[in-house]
Amino acid sequence: MNNVSYELRDKDKATAIIEEAMKKAAKKITKGHVATYIPELGKVDPNQLGICVLPVEGEKICLGDYDKRFTIQSVSKIIMLIMALEICGIDRVTEIVGAEPSGEAFNSLVELDREDSRPYNPLINSGAIAVCGMLIDEISFQDMLRFTRKICCDEDIFMDRDVFESEMRTCSRNKSIAYLLESKNIIKSDVDDTLKFYTKCCSMSVTAESLAHMARVLANDGVSMVSKKRFMSSRTARIVKTLMLTCGMYDGSGTFAITVGIPSKSGVGGGLMSVSDKRAGIGVFSPALDSKGNSIAGVDLLGRIASKLRLNLFYDPEWTKDDHETVGKEIIQT
Numbered sequence: 001m002n003n004v005s006y007e008l009r010d011k012d013k014a015t016a017i018i019e020e021a022m023k024k025a026a027k028k029i030t031k032g033h034v035a036t037y038i039p040e041l042g043k044v045d046p047n048q049l050g051i052c053v054l055p056v057e058g059e060k061i062c063l064g065d066y067d068k069r070f071t072i073q074s075v076s077k078i079i080m081l082i083m084a085l086e087i088c089g090i091d092r093v094t095e096i097v098g099a100e101p102s103g104e105a106f107n108s109l110v111e112l113d114r115e116d117s118r119p120y121n122p123l124i125n126s127g128a129i130a131v132c133g134m135l136i137d138e139i140s141f142q143d144m145l146r147f148t149r150k151i152c153c154d155e156d157i158f159m160d161r162d163v164f165e166s167e168m169r170t171c172s173r174n175k176s177i178a179y180l181l182e183s184k185n186i187i188k189s190d191v192d193d194t195l196k197f198y199t200k201c202c203s204m205s206v207t208a209e210s211l212a213h214m215a216r217v218l219a220n221d222g223v224s225m226v227s228k229k230r231f232m233s234s235r236t237a238r239i240v241k242t243l244m245l246t247c248g249m250y251d252g253s254g255t256f257a258i259t260v261g262i263p264s265k266s267g268v269g270g271g272l273m274s275v276s277d278k279r280a281g282i283g284v285f286s287p288a289l290d291s292k293g294n295s296i297a298g299v300d301l302l303g304r305i306a307s308k309l310r311l312n313l314f315y316d317p318e319w320t321k322d323d324h325e326t327v328g329k330e331i332i333q334t
């Protein structure tokens, strides 16, 4: 099998597949709920669904609410990690945060109450807040915003002050995480400044298309297809993609790896960024979430197109069939 998705090279065929999948995925919206623990997010219209697919080779496909703005939330953890790996280096990053799936909710603090423990990984709140504590000694939020605009090819990205202030008023769990990290000497900078930086990063307003641009840079080993500029080393791109596969969908990461199979990162704003390595960058937006905090229609949509467009890591030629035959006891004779 060719490594590159054939179907994406045929824009009309790929568009028809995605349109069909969107109709089915949209039916899931009523089964989810917009996030309300950040009150401002509770005001968002749940009935939105959009996707942007940017192939490494081929034409872009944008459908539905692909240009609607929403806050990036946890997808910004990818940018924090890229910055930390590039500016501080892998040794300093691994001193403060691990690289293992957590199996706990995104805002869990259980692992932090053990002596010697560090956050499981940089893609959950505790890990990302630890990374921010390190980053604020090196960069400002304006640096972060500038980098995000460039890697997302979107100069209109701004910090949504209403969402930022709303979250700052209600982020008791994140505050607890940050103080626990300070007590363990993982955060050495000012805790309030760390939390403000983290929350501002989460409040950047993006579109599915902006996320698809960032995803395509990762799919292309750190180099932009638009400016040909290198945004990060290929090692950083590889580490980020690996963590997206194992930890990017919180405690739903394993199931998502089986049902979708594309390294992805979700955010409670309803955004999803997926990297189909060497093939495409994908951004999805649909704000109604499942119980784990992942976009319910977004995940469904990705699951429907992953195999049909050959975007997944482990291609299974029988995936699109309804009945999956097993070899059974004959396997002993093979």
Ligand code: GLU
Pocket: 072, 073, 074, 075, 106, 107, 125, 167, 174, 199, 202, 266, 267, 268, 269, 293
């Ligand atoms: N700003 C959110 C928080 O810290 C991000 C969570 C998410 O998107 O999963 O709770």
